Amino acid sequence: KIKELSLIIPVFNEKDSIKELYELLIKTLNPLALDFEIIFVDDGSDDKSFEIIKSIAARDNNVLGLRLRKNSGKSAALSAGFEQACGRFIATMDADLQDRPEELPQLIETLKNGYDVVCAWRHQRKDPLLKKFLSLIFNKTSSIISGLKLHDINCGLKIFRKEVISEIQLYGQLHRYLAVMAYYKGFKITEVKIGRASCRERV
Numbered sequence: 672k673i674k675e676l677s678l679i680i681p682v683f684n685e686k687d688s689i690k691e692l693y694e695l696l697i698k699t700l701n702p703l704a705l706d707f708e709i710i711f712v713d714d715g716s717d718d719k720s721f722e723i724i725k726s727i728a729a730r731d732n733n734v735l736g737l738r739l740r741k742n743s744g745k746s747a748a749l750s751a752g753f754e755q756a757c758g759r760f761i762a763t764m765d766a767d768l769q770d771r772p773e774e775l776p777q778l779i780e781t782l783k784n785g786y787d788v789v790c791a792w793r794h795q796r797k798d799p800l801l802k803k804f805l806s807l808i809f810n811k812t813s814s815i816i817s818g819l820k821l822h823d824i825n826c827g828l829k830i831f832r833k834e835v836i837s838e839i840q841l842y843g844q845l846h847r848y849l850a851v852m853a854y855y856k857g858f859k860i861t862e863v864k865i866g867r868a869s870c871r872e873r874v
């Protein structure tokens with residue numbers, strides 16, 4: 672069955688955020704009246720993450736829980752989710768609530784406006800200074816080398832048309848370069864600014 676949106680969420684030991692994340696997603700997605708599925712991919716967690724995912728999936732037909740036998744990394748988890756996804760649009764989001772569910776609608780809207788990939792850009796990022804600095808270097812070098820002018824290449828929150836995902840093989844640390852790989856294949860990419868302060872106000 673074809674859905675409009677598949678949301679893939681890689682999970683490694685995120686027992687404290689999964690339920691809240693799920694509830695925020697439902698609150699955000701239900702009003703959009705679109706046919707969606709949420710795929711949680713447990714990447715070999717050793718906390719209660721998968722139990723929580725299973726209990727959500729048991730109650731909600733739009734939720735699917737997958738589990739990797741052992742911790743295999745974010746790329747492997749995303750890849751397992753992509754294989755099961757049946758949406759025309761496929762979004763990725765981290766499970767730790769660093770990516771806010773409330774930002775999804777504007778990514779969907781932007782994609783509909785004629786893009787193949789839309790990346791979130793955390794322009795008021797609330798991370799330690801060192802992490803922000805390393806990320807700045809990563810973004811500058813990646814964009815110089817690849818030619819893709821994005822501010823936040825590695826942000827976990829992105830949305831793709833399914834054609835993009837079916838052309839990309841993910842392994843190792845390649846999830847960081849999803850947008851770059853799509854760019855090399857000639858897909859049309861843009862970014863939208865997101866910010867935690869403003870999105871909290873909108874809800």
Ligand code: UDP
Pocket residue numbers: 680681682683684685714742743744745748764765766767769827
């Ligand atoms: N994650 C995963 N496998 C791993 C490490 C992380 O599936 O081996 C998931 C994690 O649960 C989160 C996302 O990937 O949903 C991003 O991980 P993290 O928050 O550690 O990355 P950062 O925010 O530092 O980029």
Ligand code: MG
Pocket residue numbers: 765767769
């Ligand atoms: Mg994180």
